[in-house]
Amino acid sequence: MAFLSAQEKLYDPWKELIEFYQVYQDGSINYYKTMAFFDVPVETALVAKDREPYELEGSVHVEHLSLETPDGIRLLDDVSLDMLQGEQVALVGFSGSGKSSLALCIAQLYQYTSGHATLGSREISGLAKADITRNMGLVSQSPFIFEGTIRENLLYSYMALHGEDCTLEGDCAPELDALVQVLQQSGLFVDVLRFGLNTILQEEEEENLPVIIDMRKSFQQEYGEAVAEWVEFFDERQFLSYAGIAENIIFGAPMADEFKNDRLMENPFFLDFLDDADLTRPLLSLGKEIAYQTVDILKNLTLDRMFFEQTPIRPEEFAQYEEIVRVIKNKSLHQINRQQTLALLELALRFSPGKHRIAAIPEFMVHLILEGRFLFKERIKQKNAHAVAFFKNDRYIHSQTIFNNILFGIVKTTNPAAQEKSTSS
């Protein structure tokens, strides 16, 4: 009995061990298979032993050169040509005819399978990488400079020819019309236009502004009615659903730093104004509502940026508001401390009913905000007339993108179709 029961108890661990062994075997085989990919002999040495890289004269000779793939496909067949130092040679041929392949053979990036190619009378296949890089430059067919601007990417080969300074304004810089033509030919025009339109201009770039105001006028004449469906035009008597409440109150571009959106909570003038306009209380309860709803809906989700499009809370602020909601849960609004009050007010001021579906704003508040807009204008004129540049049809709005400046309004939805339509207009 003892023997039988001992034998039975051995069975499971034994089975488990065998499974481990199997996993181990599979693992080692896969490991060797993977490593075999790296165990290939080096095609050409990086540096030549016992000598410095050659300084070669720049003529290239190609003689009966052929290139065959390992499965026997002939990509180049018996090519011969001479290029003397200082000569410019263009290879012309159909796409796929082997121009790049030949260039890559000469640059030692492909190993030709028969014939010869020499650089300054030395066989290219016999040179070390260091000899090649010392004596030859290569511009690849489709290079992309991730660090560079679109302009630098477009002018890549132009720069190679004229020197790097040619990307900027200057005698050798290409004509703007030529650039636009290239953009159109390469199908990039609309994207580049959109990048440009979505820029917020720096204040230094004043000289471009009258042009934009002119565009605004002709845009309104030609397309005003057609785009009215997707655009909220700036109108002093209308609430903007696609702008934040602070932007609705100020209704202009903040010129003084203390009136920029992220500084309002440190601005005693603005906080006093909210009190006098009877806005503090309703904004505070809106802020509380937004914080509660956001925390409630997002607390169990991974914090993906996408979810945050519906709320003025930013992903990096989520933990902070979660904590505030926890602390003020069972308190009424007058019991919460100064810091929490400011955090909730800030949320409400950022809230844009068109974009943020997490809460709604009551009709009476819209009226208060519109009344507040006039009171604010009154007051700021007395305090510092230059602190805010109010939206006016003949004035550039520095806080808005070029696009919104031309529209003199905001596209109603974040839906790309509406953007698309107004960009194409």
Ligand SMILES: Nc1ncnc2c1ncn2[C@@H]1O[C@H](COP(=O)(O)OP(=O)(O)OP(=O)(O)O)[C@@H](O)[C@H]1O
């Ligand atoms: N390793 C390979 N195996 C099989 N075919 C290949 C291999 N490398 C390149 N090719 C083929 O060789 C042909 C020559 O390509 P290559 O890029 O040299 O042409 P190209 O003249 O530079 O064309 P383009 O004008 O479009 O730049 C192409 O049809 C390509 O698909």
Ligand SMILES: [Mg+2]
């Ligand atoms: Mg090519």
